[in-house]
Amino acid sequence: MNFNFPLILLSVIVFSGVVCLIDFIFCICKGESFFEKKKRPLVIEYSRSFFPVLLLVFCIRSFVAQPYRVPTGSLEPTVMPGDFILVNQYHYGVRFPIWDKKLISVGEPARGQIALFYYPVDHALTFVKRVVGLPGDHISYINKVLYVNGKEQPQKFVENVTRFNDFGQLTTYQKYQEILNGVKHDIFVRSDAAKGNFYNAVVPKNEYFMMGDNRDESDDSRYWGFVPEHDLVGHALFVWMSWDSNAAHWYDSLRWQRIGNKL
Amino acid sequence: MNVRVLICTLAGIVAVALLLLFVPIQEFSAKGIILPAKQVRAAISPESVIIYSQTPQANFTRLGEVRAEIEFSVLDATVKDKLFEKVKTMAASVGANGVIINLMLPNNGVRQMLTFIGTAIYAPTSTTRSDRP
Numbered sequence: 001m002n003f004n005f006p007l008i009l010l011s012v013i014v015f016s017g018v019v020c021l022i023d024f025i026f027c028i029c030k031g032e033s034f035f036e037k038k039k040r041p042l043v044i045e046y047s048r049s050f051f052p053v054l055l056l057v058f059c060i061r062s063f064v065a066q067p068y069r070v071p072t073g074s075l076e077p078t079v080m081p082g083d084f085i086l087v088n089q090y091h092y093g094v095r096f097p098i099w100d101k102k103l104i105s106v107g108e109p110a111r112g113q114i115a116l117f118y119y120p121v122d123h124a125l126t127f128v129k130r131v132v133g134l135p136g137d138h139i140s141y142i143n144k145v146l147y148v149n150g151k152e153q154p155q156k157f158v159e160n161v162t163r164f165n166d167f168g169q170l171t172t173y174q175k176y177q178e179i180l181n182g183v184k185h186d187i188f189v190r191s192d193a194a195k196g197n198f199y200n201a202v203v204p205k206n207e208y209f210m211m212g213d214n215r216d217e218s219d220d221s222r223y224w225g226f227v228p229e230h231d232l233v234g235h236a237l238f239v240w241m242s243w244d245s246n247a248a249h250w251y252d253s254l255r256w257q258r259i260g261n262k263l
Numbered sequence: 264m265n266v267r268v269l270i271c272t273l274a275g276i277v278a279v280a281l282l283l284l285f286v287p288i289q290e291f292s293a294k295g296i297i298l299p300a301k302q303v304r305a306a307i308s309p310e311s312v313i314i315y316s317q318t319p320q321a322n323f324t325r326l327g328e329v330r331a332e333i334e335f336s337v338l339d340a341t342v343k344d345k346l347f348e349k350v351k352t353m354a355a356s357v358g359a360n361g362v363i364i365n366l367m368l369p370n371n372g373v374r375q376m377l378t379f380i381g382t383a384i385y386a387p388t389s390t391t392r393s394d395r396p
Contacts, residue, residue, distance in 0.1 A: 007286060014282050015275040022271045041268040047275070098286055120294045121332045122374055198298030198327065223378075224332045225296040 004124055006062065006097040013054045019047035062097045065089055067240065068116055070128060073166050074212035074219060075114065077175060077186045079128065081166065083258060084241035087116045091235035100230050109134070109208055111148065112183025114236040114263045117210070117227050128236060129220050132180065133209030138200045141222075144189045144215060146180065153180050161188070164246070165217055173214075190216040198222075208232070236263045291342070293349035295331025297357055297383060303327065304358025304385055312351040314381075315363045323386035326359045331379040338369050338377060346379055359383035 023044050027034040040048070060066075070083045079085065089095075092115070094104040100118075109115055109131045119125040133139045133148065140147035145155060155176040165171045173188035193216035203209050207226035212218025221227065242258035303326050331349050335342040354362045366380040 011279045011282060014278050018275045018278040019271040022274045023267070026267050026271075041265070043268055043272055043275075047271075119374075121376060122334045123289050125374065196298075199301045200299055201296065221296060222298060223296070223330050225294045225330075 006058075009054065009058050009061075010098060013051065013058055016047035016051040016054065019044060020051050023048070061089070063089055063094055065237070066234070068126065068128065068236075072219075074214050074217060075128060075130070076173075076188055076214040076217075077161070078114070078130075078213045078263065079236075079239070080242065080244075080255070080258065082243045082245055082255075083239045084243070085128070085263065086237045086240050087234040088237050089234045092229075092232045095233075102230070109232065109235075111181035112185070115208075115210070116233040116236060118231040118233065119224075120227055120231055121224050123231075126233060127210075127220075129210035129212050129218070130180070130185070131208055132211045132221075133201075133203040133226075135203050135205050135207060137203045137209065139203065139209050140199045140201070142197050142199070143195055146178070146211075148181065153178055155179075155187070158186065185213060188214045188216070196222065238262045291334045291336075291345070293331050293333040293346045295329065295349050295353055295379070297327050297329050297353040299327040299357050300325050307355050307358055307360060309348070309351040309355040311360055312354045313361045314347055314350065315361055318363055319361065319384075319386055321386045323361065323384040325382055326354075326357045326385055327383045329353050329362055329379070329381045329383050332376050334374070334376045335369075336375070342377060346377055350379060350381060354381075354383040357383055359385050360388065361386055 023040075024034050026032075039045075066087050066089055068085050068087050070079050070085060071081060073081045090104075090106050092109055093102040093106050095102050111131055111134060113131045114128060115131050116126055116128045119127050132146065138149050140150075146153040155178045158175040158177055160172055161175050162170060162172045171190065173190055176187050176189065177184060178187045196216075201209070203226060206229045208229070209221045210227050211220045211222070239258050239261040242255035244253050244255055247253040302324070329350050331346055331353070333342055333346045333349075350362055354360075361384045362381040363384060364379070364381050366378065368378050370376050370378060
């Protein structure tokens with residue numbers, strides 16, 4: 001059992017909700033008004049105050065949108081470490097958290113979208129990557145170029161970029177613009193990294209092949225396999241905050257230019 | 264504490280306990296992928312796949328790279344067996360009758376898991392020898 005935030009939140013909601021319900025039954029039995037303003041014992045008072053607020057937070061987080069902080073550079077240059085992104089929770093279907101049961105089907109992931117999902121090996125972690133392969137697709141990666149169903153996904157060189165990677169090493173990346181199924185986005189590749197060629201990996205039914213845009217520094221489907229449909233959480237919409245924790249001065253930490261970037 | 268508070272609190276605690284009782288427990292199953300080479304063979308039975316801790320001396324054909332991960336609380340033989348079972352299934356899907364271990368590393372950081380990277384190979388059966396880790 002993973003004691004993650006949704007489970008803790010739901011536990012508090014259940015506790016406060018049941019306390020409110022029992023108190024409501026007591027009010028009916030004693031002929032009191034449930035909404036009468038008077039001093040009540042602490043447990044009941046707090047439960048009555050917090051229950052509706054927490055329920056609202058839970059519903060919004062679970063069924064509408066939730067914020068997510070990106071800790072690594074696996075999706076660079078599109079998403080930087082320290083970016084806070086807003087995730088549409090219902091884009092891939094309305095699901096009840098914790099049990100991950102799909103309640104209503106809304107849409108399916110499309111190639112090129114950035115999706116949030118539970119890390120298939122350990123559901124306590126959530127990952128954010130780009131959807132590259134849909135069920136039934138044949139994915140090849142040859143000389144750092146993607147092929148989906150035999151069709152090359154074109155790349156155009158943009159520039160060389162030198163920066164510190166997640167391990168604090170100064171690294172030079174080649175920045176390319178890739179067009180994945182019509183979706184234009186930038187990627188990083190490293191000329192000094194292994195090619196990592198593979199041919200015709202077939203995406204199983206109801207599963208997806210995910211990759212980071214930082215192709216040589218991304219822990220993605222190439223390492224732990226395909227993402228089952230039921231592990232999908234939502235579709236990343238935009239960057240609503242960006243905080244560079246490695247900035248020299250605190251006043252340089254906020255990356256204003258990244259706020260509002262559509263994903 | 265009056266009876267009303269006591270009953271409300273107890274009912275709340277029981278409800279939370281019931282909730283936790285029905286929360287699914289995640290099973291530690293191995294996940295992974297086979298990244299096929301340009302040429303692969305017809306699928307074979309996973310039982311006929313041998314795991315090599317060293318590169319076999321016999322000639323072989325490389326059929327792909329096998330990568331797998333499994334979460335664990337205690338790293339014991341069961342965890343390794345589950346991982347090897349997954350590795351063999353994936354290797355067999357491209358017709359490989361052997362997998363050479365390139366890396367098998369437990370990670371005890373934030374993610375406590377065993378990572379496996381290996382090369383799926385085909386070696387003619389008459390020349391292969393078991394070299395189990």
